Amino acid sequence: MNEPVVLKGFGKGIAVILDSSCDFDIICDYFKQKVINGKNFFSGYEIPIQFIGRRLNSYELQKLIEIMKTFGGVHDIIFPWDEISFHNLISTSEERVEDIKEEKLNAKVHKGTLRSGQVITSESDLIIIGDVNPGAEVISKNNIIVLGALRGIAHAGISGNKNAVVFALEMDPVQIRIANIIARSPDEENKREKSIAEIAYIENDVIVVKPVSQF
The missing domain is CATH 3.30.750 (Transcription Regulator spoIIAA)
Structure with missing residues (x-):
C-alpha cells in the first residue's frame, strides 16, 4: 500500500x-x-x-x-479555492453554487466560535468553522461561509462585489451586508421555528435569504 x-x-x-x-x-x-x-x-x-x-x-x-x-x-x-470547493462544504447541485466553486480564489479558514467584540476579515473568501455570536463580525471581499450559527454581523463583497453570498447552517444574523446593500434580521414573530442551512445573495438590488435547497 x-x-x-x-x-x-x-x-x-x-x-x-x-x-x-x-x-x-x-x-x-x-x-x-x-x-x-x-x-x-x-x-x-x-x-x-x-x-x-x-x-x-x-x-x-x-x-x-x-x-x-x-x-x-x-x-x-x-x-x-480550486482544491477546497464550496461543493465540499455544502451539499447542493444548484448551478449558482457550481459557479462559486469554479472561481479560482483563496479562502481563509477560522476554526472556533467568535464572541462579542471579535472581528475576522479576509481579502478573499472566508470560512468560519463555528458560530458567530451577537457582537462578533465577519468581513470578506468575497463569499462568507459559516459552518455553524450566524448571529452577529456578516459583510460579504465589501469591495463592491454584488455576486458574493453569505451561507450559514443557522441564519440568525443581527445584520447582513453584501456590497453596499444591507438586510437586518427579521422580527421574532417572522423567524423560522427550525434551524436550516440558508444562503443570502443579492437579487434585484435586494438581499434575499433562501434555504440552500431552493438556491
Whole structure:
C-alpha cells in the first residue's frame, strides 16, 4: 500500500497528498504523526495548504484542520479555492453554487466560535468553522461561509462585489451586508421555528435569504 499521507512543499505553502482508497481514520493517524514530526514545518500564523488526491467532506476537513491546529501550532489556514470547493462544504447541485466553486480564489479558514467584540476579515473568501455570536463580525471581499450559527454581523463583497453570498447552517444574523446593500434580521414573530442551512445573495438590488435547497 502506498503511504496514506505525503507532504510536499509548494512555494510558501504545503501540499498534502491523501490516499483516496484509505480509511479516513488511518489518514488521520498518519497525518497527525506527520504534523507532530514536522511541527516546525507547519508552525506559523497563516499556512497556505492544498489537500490533493481525495475529496473531503466538511467533517473530514474539520478533522484535519483540528489536527493541524492542535499538534502543529497553526493559527489560520488558507486554501486555494480550486482544491477546497464550496461543493465540499455544502451539499447542493444548484448551478449558482457550481459557479462559486469554479472561481479560482483563496479562502481563509477560522476554526472556533467568535464572541462579542471579535472581528475576522479576509481579502478573499472566508470560512468560519463555528458560530458567530451577537457582537462578533465577519468581513470578506468575497463569499462568507459559516459552518455553524450566524448571529452577529456578516459583510460579504465589501469591495463592491454584488455576486458574493453569505451561507450559514443557522441564519440568525443581527445584520447582513453584501456590497453596499444591507438586510437586518427579521422580527421574532417572522423567524423560522427550525434551524436550516440558508444562503443570502443579492437579487434585484435586494438581499434575499433562501434555504440552500431552493438556491
